[in-house]
Amino acid sequence: MQNSSSKHRSEVHVLDAKQQNMLSLVSEEAPSKLNHFRKAYGQKSLRSAITAKCLECVSLETAEVRRCTATACPLWGVRPYQTARPHNNSTENTETHSATAGGSNEQQCN
Numbered sequence: 001m002q003n004s005s006s007k008h009r010s011e012v013h014v015l016d017a018k019q020q021n022m023l024s025l026v027s028e029e030a031p032s033k034l035n036h037f038r039k040a041y042g043q044k045s046l047r048s049a050i051t052a053k054c055l056e057c058v059s060l061e062t063a064e065v066r067r068c069t070a071t072a073c074p075l076w077g078v079r080p081y082q083t084a085r086p087h088n089n090s091t092e093n094t095e096t097h098s099a100t101a102g103g104s105n106e107q108q109c110n
Contacts, residue, residue, distance in 0.1 A: 022037060036055065
């Protein structure tokens, strides 16, 4: 009889078309960041999911994640690539970023 933890580990996450497209884009545009997306899509790492979302929001640019000013974004305080945790001194509630690396639509982190 298998216990629930060994059964959980043997499950394979099937990627949908959007996830497959993002993996293809990341492998072409920023292959060093591909592992974050694989772990996030496989539900293996919450930290990688946060990193992947932040990278997606700023067109896969690490420096842009570091400079992010979208203080209303729920992930802003825990975003990756920070040397010191920033303090929220801004009175602005939203900030607009470009959507995914291949898109031209605007999205609002809130």
